Amino acid sequence: MTGLIFVILQARLEMNGVVCKVWKLSHATHFSQESDSLGILKGVDELTIINILTNRSNEQRQDIAFAYQRRTKKELPAALKSALSGHLEAVILGLLKTPAQYDASELKGAMKPERAVPPALWPAALARQHGSRAGSGVGLGTVEDTLIEIICSRTNQELCEINKVYKEMYKTELERDIVSDTSGDFRKLLVCLARGKRFEDTSVIDYELIDIDARDLSDAGEKRKGIDVAKWINIMTERSIPHLQKVFERYKSYSPCDMLENIKKELKGDLEVAFLNLVQCIQNKQLYFADRLYDSMKGKGTRDKILIRIMVSRSEVDMLKIKSEFKRKYGKSLYYFIQVNHKAPCYNQCMGFSEALGIGLIAATEVNGNFITGLSGSS
Helix, strand or coil: CCCCCCCCCCEEEEECCEEEECCCCCCCCCCCHHHHHHHHHHCCCHHHHHHHHCCCCHHHHHHHHHHHHHHHCCCHHHHHHCCCCHHHHHHHHHHCCCHHHHHHHHHHHCCCCCCCCCCCCCCHHHHHHHHHHHCCHHHHCCCHHHHHHHHHHCCHHHHHHHHHHHHHHHCCCHHHHHHHHCCHHHHHHHHHHHCCCCCCCCCCCCHHHHHHHHHHHHHCCCCCCCCCHHHHHHHHHHCCHHHHHHHHHHHCCCCCCCHHHHHHHHCCHHHHHHHHHHHHHHHCHHHHHHHHHHHHHCCCCCCHHHHHHHHHHCCCCCHHHHHHHHHHHHCCCHHHHHHHHHCCCCECCCCCCCCCCCCCCCEEEEECCEEEEECCCCC
16 A cells, blocks of 8 residues: 555644644554554544544554454444544544445445445444434435445446445345336446446557447437437446547537537436536546535535545545645635635644545534534645
């Protein structure tokens, strides 16, 4: 694993009248899971938890959880729940999962309540957290927004691992739950994407196929009465990302509108949203996530669940690029927008970077009425 400078938080923590600062945290090169597990064992409080767990990579957090269980005969999440609540709890418990476990749990949480039962492999604390979510707003039906974001943005390898872990956790296939909880062409699109069978060999540029696909997309849409959705699904779920990027450029030669504009003209509802998300991911995945973060913070209220999911799931993938795209498009740093939208009394700048990958995390929660926010870097 690359040497990961994992940064979060210089936030103002107010607990029992004492101001505590969560300092710059980094991936430790001299790492001891035994020492960390002992540190948590000695004092299960928010500051200790944040200091240790956010200072480690995902792989190291798995080692800490294993060492803690071996030492105490208890699951680490169960111990953490006694000291955490709200969004901070969601962040920390999310960080204790592997990337595939986190995505699988988010997908399951977006399904109907009767299907969103705690998996057999979850520790009791995580199961309780999942159950409480299923009974809240998430439990009223499929949360298409979550399904679309995750399934449209993951690579073949990531989807393969998600499918494997999903079955281990829930004793059922992800595809089966998608089929049960969605319908029509929207279901077909999600199923095709979730299988993770996209062609990924980018060594050869087939200009003839690029032209054919661009023409087929145009012919299947505006040049006929009623859209041939099956043709769109086949092309957009099977071709490689670099190929499709060139197809969308070529598409403009056959249509007065670009791909996104025609999707808005030809489709509606969940299918429109899914195709828009998919095309945006294909064109520029980091810009797509930057837009998602911005949309989650504009207008009245802040959709913290989206903020948390993106920052946790992309933290060891491409957060530096996402922050760069965010600042380029919106003129202000991601840190600035989080600061303004949460309107907390005080936030301190915290830089986030990695030797190879960008990383950041947001945790927004309330303790005794005071917001606590761990911010991605200000760059």
